[in-house]
Amino acid sequence: MKAALYDSHGPAAEVLRVEEVERPEPGPSEVRVKVAVSAVNPTDFKTRSGATPRPIDGFQIPHQDGAGVVDAVGDGVDPARIGQRVWLWLAAAGRQWGTAAEWTVVPERQAVPLPDGVSMELGASLGVPAMTAHRCLFAAGPLPGQTVLVAGGAGAVGHFAIQLARWAGAQVIATVSGPEKAELARQAGADHVVNYREPDAAGKIKAAAQRVDRVVEVALGANLGLDLALAHPDTVIVTYAAEPADPVLPVRACMTANVLLRFILLYGVPAAALDQAAADISAALADRALTELPSHRYPLSDIVSAHEACEAGPVGAGSDRNRRQNGRPARRAGRETVVALRHHVAHPAGPACRDGEALHDLGRGDAADPHVRLAPGADPAR
Numbered sequence: 001m002k003a004a005l006y007d008s009h010g011p012a013a014e015v016l017r018v019e020e021v022e023r024p025e026p027g028p029s030e031v032r033v034k035v036a037v038s039a040v041n042p043t044d045f046k047t048r049s050g051a052t053p054r055p056i057d058g059f060q061i062p063h064q065d066g067a068g069v070v071d072a073v074g075d076g077v078d079p080a081r082i083g084q085r086v087w088l089w090l091a092a093a094g095r096q097w098g099t100a101a102e103w104t105v106v107p108e109r110q111a112v113p114l115p116d117g118v119s120m121e122l123g124a125s126l127g128v129p130a131m132t133a134h135r136c137l138f139a140a141g142p143l144p145g146q147t148v149l150v151a152g153g154a155g156a157v158g159h160f161a162i163q164l165a166r167w168a169g170a171q172v173i174a175t176v177s178g179p180e181k182a183e184l185a186r187q188a189g190a191d192h193v194v195n196y197r198e199p200d201a202a203g204k205i206k207a208a209a210q211r212v213d214r215v216v217e218v219a220l221g222a223n224l225g226l227d228l229a230l231a232h233p234d235t236v237i238v239t240y241a242a243e244p245a246d247p248v249l250p251v252r253a254c255m256t257a258n259v260l261l262r263f264i265l266l267y268g269v270p271a272a273a274l275d276q277a278a279a280d281i282s283a284a285l286a287d288r289a290l291t292e293l294p295s296h297r298y299p300l301s302d303i304v305s306a307h308e309a310c311e312a313g314p315v316g317a318g319s320d321r322n323r324r325q326n327g328r329p330a331r332r333a334g335r336e337t338v339v340a341l342r343h344h345v346a347h348p349a350g351p352a353c354r355d356g357e358a359l360h361d362l363g364r365g366d367a368a369d370p371h372v373r374l375a376p377g378a379d380p381a382r
């Protein structure tokens with residue numbers, strides 16, 4: 001099968017390549033999945049670059065997240081799962097077989113059925129962002145009637161934090177850095193959106209809610225003052241991202257506010273909590289409470305560009321680095337970049353892939369699927 005892989009850490013252009021490797025077979029309690037969409041998260045490029053290195057067992061196929069169709073099962077797995085559309089989580093955690101390949105193998109609990117009508121793109125967006133959002137929201141207990149502040153509500157984790165909190169019955173206030181992101185947070189379903197860069201953000205949030213019960217925090221050092229201004233003695237501030245420099249903790253102010261600070265790294269979340277997250281996310285999907293992230297599609301053969309785009313920054317950043325990458329013009333980076341695997345498409349040429357256009361869905365598609373598009377100049381053999 002064709003797979004993107006690396007065997008040492010470093011910049012995308014230096015270490016990532018696409019090669020033929022032997023197609024994996026599912027072991028006991030595993031399923032093999034024909035990948036339709038593979039998604040890039042910050043954790044994928046941080047691991048690949050060596051910023052947060054993980055041991056490499058010969059080679060590493062990157063990407064934790066993806067969606068596809070089960071096409072083989074190992075011992076102990078119900079053969080009725082063959083043909084099931086699934087979304088995947090933590091596919092590459094402690095394993096060689098990330099989703100940036102034609103096939104992957106995962107423990108069967110990490111291949112979660114995708115409800116009818118839910119796109120492969122949405123399925124591929126769930127793993128890291130939605131599972132992280134779930135843990136941030138629910139680790140401290142149920143949410144009905146609570147007020148949740150989502151810092152960075154236009155980010156990938158922020159998007160699903162807004163939607164899962166609303167689904168669970170909370171009121172949601174999101175912070176953003178500008179109007180484009182405000183619109184994204186509103187579309188995600190935030191009840192109130194406040195620009196954290198404008199003066200008196202705390203006052204604007206207090207006008208919507210006197211206090212907040214949970215904070216889903218992406219930048220603790222930058223926002224702790226704001227969070228403490230909104231806290232009460234039962235407030236839980238949950239941090240899931242590390243800023244470039246660790247903040248200095250204002251201990252007296254934290255004591256005075258009587259807040260609980262909590263930290264989350266998905267790789268260490270207990271298995272039962274991950275399974276609960278997958279179950280709740282599936283229930284929210286079935287309720288049509290979750291929507292796709294903005295994304296950009298790349299063929300597997302262009303995985304270097306997909307990683308570079310993701311590293312360049314989130315959607316709406318509007319910077320030149322997002323408009324020009326490595327001298328290539330006008331590829332706005334997605335908050336989560338989707339690598340579309342179109343290797344099986346027979347058409348040698350076709351119109352460029354546009355935003356919002358359906359990707360090849362292996363659950364229903366074939367080489368003649370009219371939704372399938374090749375980018376100009378794309379390798380027809382991939």
Ligand SMILES: NC(=O)c1ccc[n+]([C@@H]2O[C@H](COP(=O)([O-])OP(=O)(O)OC[C@H]3O[C@@H](n4cnc5c(N)ncnc54)[C@H](OP(=O)(O)O)[C@@H]3O)[C@@H](O)[C@H]2O)c1
Pocket residue numbers: 041042043128129132151152153154155156157158175176177178181196218219222223239240241242264265266267313314335336
């Ligand atoms: N702990 C875990 O297990 C875990 C899981 C998932 C992700 N992460 C980490 O979390 C970070 C975000 O991941 P992501 O996929 O959600 O990235 P993303 O889609 O790029 O979103 C990041 C968001 O943070 C916002 N932001 C930055 N500084 C902010 C501030 N001071 N106040 C409020 N918002 C701010 C950004 O918006 P503006 O630029 O407009 O402010 C952006 O919308 C990454 O570092 C990732 O590695 C950790």
